[in-house]
Amino acid sequence: MRIQTIITICGMVFFLHACQAQQKNLIDAQQFEQGIGSGKDIQILDVRTPGEFNSGHISQALMANWNDPKEFNRRVSFMDKDKPVYVYCLSGGRSRAAAEKLKADGFKEVYELKGGIMAWKSAQKKVEGASDKPGMTVEQFNGAITSHKIVLVDVGANWCPPCKKMEPVVKKLQEKYGDRFLLLNVDGGKDEEVLQHYRIQELPVFMVMQNGQPTWRRDGIASFEELEKALFP
Incomplete structure (x- = not known):
């Protein structure tokens, strides 16, 4: 009986500790803003x-x-498990599940925005990205790829982790080759007409155009050497 009682008490202590840890990482809009603005190397994840x-x-x-x-x-496989992650959704349901998944996958610090972006807006915190500006048309795209002999098309988005990982690779190409090629950025979250025309279903996507014609394509990340060889075979 005493052993069973001890086991029960230990179980209750573990449960209470887990609940306290979960509550500690469930933070309001003010705390969330302070965390992402702390100057630390953090990651913000919208699910x-x-x-x-x-x-x-x-x-x-x-x-x-x-x-x-x-x-x-x-x-999320492209995110750093050692850096804090601040996760949010619309009202809290999806972010709660996502936060649990991230912790189970080995992310060391995961903070969840209580009430989601609805609570963030209610607290009069700033958001960005809402725009009525139309996306790039296929006609505009075709005009751009025929404006230079060699064009590297980079289909990505600021919110896409693997796209962010590719930024220094593309920058290195620009630094090495300058105006020998044109970099054409396509917004993977807005330029729907171009995405549909080229059947783009994941990000990033890289395409090389020579004299307006496609000569190479990679769906996903690519190395510096692969891009370099595709541009200048």
Whole structure:
């Protein structure tokens, strides 16, 4: 009986400790703002859909759609497990599940915005990204790829973790080759007409155009050497 009582007490203590830890990492809009503005090397993760994200999001947020498990897992695989992650959704349901998944996957510090972006807006905190500006048309795209002999098309988005990982690679190419090629950025969250025309279903995507014609394509990340060889075979 005494052993059973001890086991029961230990179980209760463990449960209470787990609840306290969860409550500690569930923070309000003010605490969330302080955390992401602390100057530390942090990551902000929006787990809503692309449509929700494009209606307005917290500055510097990455996006991984919780409703699409394959996309979510692929994008968070490019994030740093040793850096704090501040996660949010619309009202708190998806971010709670996502936070648990991140912790189970080995992320050391995960903080969740209580009440989601609805609470953030209610606290009169700033969002960015909401725009009525039309996306790039296929006609505009075709005009751009014929304006230079060699064009590297970079289809990505600021909120896409693997796209962010590719930024220094693309920058290195620009620094080495200068105006020998044109870099054409396509917004993977807004330029829907171009995305549909080229059947782009994941980000990033890189395409090389020579004299207006496609000569190479990579769906996903690529090394510096692969891009260099595709541009200058």
